[in-house]
Amino acid sequence: MESKQPNRRRFLKGSAALVGLAAVGSASAQTPAAAPAPAAFIKGSEEQIAYGQRSRFETSVRTSHGGRKSPDAFGLVMHVATPLQDSVGVITPSALHYVATTRGAFIPDIDPKEHRLMIHGMVDRPLTFTMEDLKRLPSVTRLHFVECAANRPSATAKTIQDSHGMTSCAEWTGVLLSTLLKEAGVQSGSSWIVAEGSEEVKGASSIPMEKAMNDCIVAYGMNGEAVRPQQGYPLRLLVPGFEGIFNVKWLRRIKAVDQYYMTYNDFGHLRQEPENAALGYQIGPKSVITFPCVGKQLPGKGFYEISGLAWSGGGAIRRVEVSTNGGRSWTDAEIRGTAQRMAHTRFSLTWNWDGTETALLSRCTDEMGKIQPTRAQVAEFFKVPLVPTYRAPGQDNTIQTWKIASDGSVHNAYS
């Protein structure tokens, strides 16, 4: 990113900025003081030593999504959202990764020693892999986001967790699916795969062979340890940049076939209208400002770092622009770290709030040159009127607006 690097430096050099910064700490005429000696200490326990826990003062948690309580009265796990309002950097801790089950699921309790992955159908050599077999094969480790179709900007959600928390980003380790398919020898004429999970309803998805042979990962590792049960332990499919439902968890079977197969997932999920269906595959460029965001309270005018996440199914994020005046003008934000392909990318922009009512927006551009749209642009594209209740079809990647009131409270609005 050779974009506006100097912005921040220029900002910090300005004398107005220094006054602003002083207001961030509790500066006063008194002598500055470091933190007092701790009043209490954590007594070591075998458990803490064996598997670490976060501080008891850290309370950020996942919450049920879409009005479906999780777990429900039967112990089924439904949709659960990531607390993006508390996120820093780009990796979602495994314990906070969002969870989606298509119809609610009892999380399978799979013994990895018993688990098998079968590859069959239109292949020369049907194969069965144990977890040990898979771990002997060449591996890849890549940062990728997963996002559910239930994730959409909102004018009414009370938290960003509700509107945008059905996406997370983790470091995934596993074997490229192409390695396994080449080993099995895919027959000419096979143009799709059907990937199937192990739970009672056998969540399954049809995926184009071209994608299967490109960058899909049969993953056993997540953020440096085994994939968590809620994310598909011991094995899940990662289909980078495609809608969440393709990322089959508790993966047990991959069948090479010659056509799209309808699965349990198709009912009520992937629509048949062409524009909906197409939008369900590769996720478009999307970004959201995670600070400030709805529900936060700015203590007063002065210096802030606007920060957010951008991602795209079309590759790496090339550019993020932020507007601090309701979309009238845009400034290039800084990309924090290295933008990875099909991964959350952190951006930020320094901002000196003058204390008046305004609105913050972000929009990103991916390596294909695709730009995140407004709702109005999507409605125009599909030639439908932009009524207040208009929902962009498919995976909604439209811009989210945060309104800043003069009292510093932050509210949401549609773009």
Ligand SMILES: Nc1nc2c(c(=O)[nH]1)N[C@H]1C(S)=C(S)[C@@H](COP(=O)(O)O)O[C@H]1N2
């Ligand atoms: N076997 C199986 N795989 C599944 C699902 C499921 O219900 N069963 N849910 C899908 C949906 S809808 C999404 S959005 C992603 C969510 O992945 P996560 O729970 O690891 O965040 O998993 C997909 N894979």
Ligand SMILES: [Mo]
């Ligand atoms: Mo989903």
